[in-house]
Amino acid sequence: MSWQISGEYMETCNCTFLCPCISSNLAARPTEGDCKAALGMRIDQGEKDGVPLGGLSFVLMLQSQGPMGAGNMTVGLIVDERASDPQVEAIGAIASGQVGGPMAALAPLVSRMAGVERSPIRFDMDGLTRSLRAGDRVDQACEGIPGATADEAICLDNTNHPVNPRIAIAKATRSRFSVFGIDWDDSTGTRNGHFAPFAWSG
Numbered sequence: 001m002s003w004q005i006s007g008e009y010m011e012t013c014n015c016t017f018l019c020p021c022i023s024s025n026l027a028a029r030p031t032e033g034d035c036k037a038a039l040g041m042r043i044d045q046g047e048k049d050g051v052p053l054g055g056l057s058f059v060l061m062l063q064s065q066g067p068m069g070a071g072n073m074t075v076g077l078i079v080d081e082r083a084s085d086p087q088v089e090a091i092g093a094i095a096s097g098q099v100g101g102p103m104a105a106l107a108p109l110v111s112r113m114a115g116v117e118r119s120p121i122r123f124d125m126d127g128l129t130r131s132l133r134a135g136d137r138v139d140q141a142c143e144g145i146p147g148a149t150a151d152e153a154i155c156l157d158n159t160n161h162p163v164n165p166r167i168a169i170a171k172a173t174r175s176r177f178s179v180f181g182i183d184w185d186d187s188t189g190t191r192n193g194h195f196a197p198f199a200w201s202g
Contacts, residue, residue, distance in 0.1 A: 167195070
């Protein structure tokens with residue numbers, strides 16, 4: 001059995017910019033005491049066991065009560081409403097780390113799986129801006145911090161981030177969640193965001 005997916009990712013979280021989780025390898029206390037994050041994934045190409053996954057999106061919702069590396073995390077999954085039952089099952093196995101891949105390293109930190117929900121998901125890109133809406137559950141956007149060339153964001157490299165070791169740093173311009181008991185609402189422009197292409201396999 002093998003699988004692979006690739007596409008684009010973005011996230012926002014409740015930490016003030018710049019989130020301390022990355023630079024501490026998940027050991028630091030989140031700036032608000034707990035961590036709430038929405039990781040949005042747009043699959044451009046991919047399949048698992050012959051089930052095509054290209055064109056679908058999903059959102060992985062995370063909450064930890066303290067440093068992420070300490071565990072006790074709650075995780076929930078929102079899957080594109082256009083996905084068939086086999087596609088939902090395949091995405092769930094990949095997103096949970098059940099079939100290996102990058103998310104398998106995060107699995108030991110999860111103490112509660114909050115469930116799987118379906119929702120229309122829209123993932124948009126425009127220059128250094130990324131945005132994602134999942135029905136009335138998630139509405140988020142972030143803008144990358146321009147680097148030496150204005151059309152490319154400053155990136156952090158060689159990180160332990162599960163999506164990609166190289167991620168752009170961004171500020172969340174809009175970050176609203178209300179799903180799986182994970183609630184957050186901020187539009188101050190002072191919170192953290194990241195984005196990157198991704199390519200997973202297992």
